[in-house]
Amino acid sequence: MFTVRQERFTITATPPSRASPFDGESSVVMLTNPGIQSFDPFDTYPQTRLPRPHVQRLIQHFLSHIAFQYYPLDLNLTSNPFVVSWWPLALADPALFHVSLQTASLDIDLRAQRGFANSEILMADSVSLVRQKVTDPASALQDETLDSIITLAAIEYGKGNIDVSTLHVDGVKRLVQLRGGINAVKRMSPLTARMVAWVCMIVMQTPQFPTQDDFGSGDGIAPLPQWHQASGSINDAAPTVLDTPLLDPQIADVLCRLHNLFDSSQYKLSSTDLHDLTCYVVHKLLLWVPQLQVDRTLCDLSASGILRHATVLYLLIIHGPTYFSHARLQYATALKLQAQMEYSWFNLLFNHSALTLWLLSVGMVASDGIPEGQWFTSQARKAAEALDLRAWDNVVVRLRGIVWLDSTAAEQLFQQKWQEAWATVPG
Template identity: 60%
Template sequence: MPMNPGRRRLPPGREESALTKPLDVSVSLTDCTFGSLDPFDSYPQTRFPREQVQRLIYGFLHKIAFQYYPLDMSTTSNPFLISWWPLALGDPALFHVSLQTACLDEELLAQKGFQSSELLMADSVALLRRKVENMSLAVQDGTMNSVITLAAIEFGKGNIDVSQMHVDGVKKLVNMRGGINSVRQTSPLTARMVSWVSMLIMGHPQFDTQDDVGLGDGIPCIPEWQLDPTALNDLSGFNNIDVDYDVWNVFIRLRSVLERSQRMPFSPTQLHDLTCFVVHRLLLSTPNTETPSRHQSPNLFATQL
């Protein structure tokens, strides 16, 4: 069958499918009293009343997005609004997970139990299990966003074992995509979320870093990291410092990068990426840090979700 020349081809992680398209049963947001930022005027079907769903959408777009990414408080550039939310509107699993974050916040404040968020958790897990049964759906950005968010939610509840199983699952998804740097090519936000949250939950880095010239499939360094660190650095006062080479290398490169930033300030996302890279590099240099495995099994069991 000839291909439709007008069909838009999407990069890995953004493939269209029956699960990622908005469901046929959609609800208009044009009359939403909360002033929703929904750009598609529709959202996937849930088991909850329309008014409750719209309230949770409002909570996510106006509160949770900025709590999750306080580095950018602008509604026109916050990555949870311009990157995450459009994916959620086309991905029922991610949509349910996103609502769950707003629902938990709402129920924590109300102190009347967690009935709705528990139902959303059950529905989120069921939808995710359907996705991971299909290889092309399993490696999508939205799937990884969903799994790592569920890991964070379970960690916050004190369910450490379940949280760590989610981390193991998302690590396998990342490996199936070719590494964390490959994920970053389609969704920098997904790569940041996965690397940060997995490290916090497991207590040590779960992904390697690229080398100083930007080679490898690990967490990427910013371009300024690759420049000659001695060009702007007067290191005469540090010659007698007795530190390991790996730590010294991070020190002189970071000092050089920060010197350059005095002339051309970094954006919040650049600072975030730099911090993520440096923290991972330093923690990976310690003797007791477990090095991330590069040869994990590609099998992803539904029980890990």
């Protein structure tokens, strides 16, 4: 087993005054037992086979802990989507109610280390109730059904039951298709669409839904409005990005748009925008297939592949875990980045030093806690020596020229890894 440290960036209900809302210095929203205020004191919720006092404890745990573990991008009790959108649906739907309690029960059982008797009861009843919904034409395509199935997929994946989780993913994909595609679901039910697209990708380790093209065609995952706006100043992107020879135009376009979105104060990104942006771009990059250009020139597939995987990792880092951990995908992508850079990074350093420093920085943070992380740290130290860089300020000014979100929490992660690199004794 491997562990990858994933930091969650704290976000307040009122964005800070800085250009970016994703600032680690923001104050944490304090939760004062919201569960007490959020379930009906007359117990008007679906019946379960568990004692009522225990059910009420599970409700409190879901509303005060699970909702914010699943969606740490919004720590506000009055706006977190699992509190204000998901929970009202669960109170009126036995299947979703049981599945929601199951997430809380598993969390409590894991902490208590006293077995999973209650969770097993809830799981058996959850599966039975979901089957009833799927076989009923009147309820099969409801948001509650999709929400229940994708949550079961996440639960089974977390328990290591990959085959069962895959079956749930296949089922929810069929239902999404019957509803007109993931973008059609998003227009009607944003939370459902976001969770389905993200969890399916994490479970299967590859995108399960297409993305729309640059003209908004298709029924796939759509980009933010700001994504289209950022293309208007595409030529203003950092020279270090554009000067990479023969970089695949699709990869260069993604880098330039991200650079513009993160670098300019004219683009405002909320926490939900960051999630949608990450979901869209990660899907787009992982689905990338090199295309022969009009002038029949062949792109540098090595450089394009390196930047593709590094950009995926950077977005996963600044986004943090949502719904459940993406550590496995991050680990696999970090391994690919290392393999691609192993014999080419030093030559790249002298032609594109800032870009190489950015690649090594992303690799160090993304591989923290795994054996391969030492490789990135060692190469970063060598790069710093070659460029005579001795302080973080000398490094970060170069990183800002590539793709860099203004976030104190993110910057602390990168600075810490560079301090470790400078402290590494040459082997």
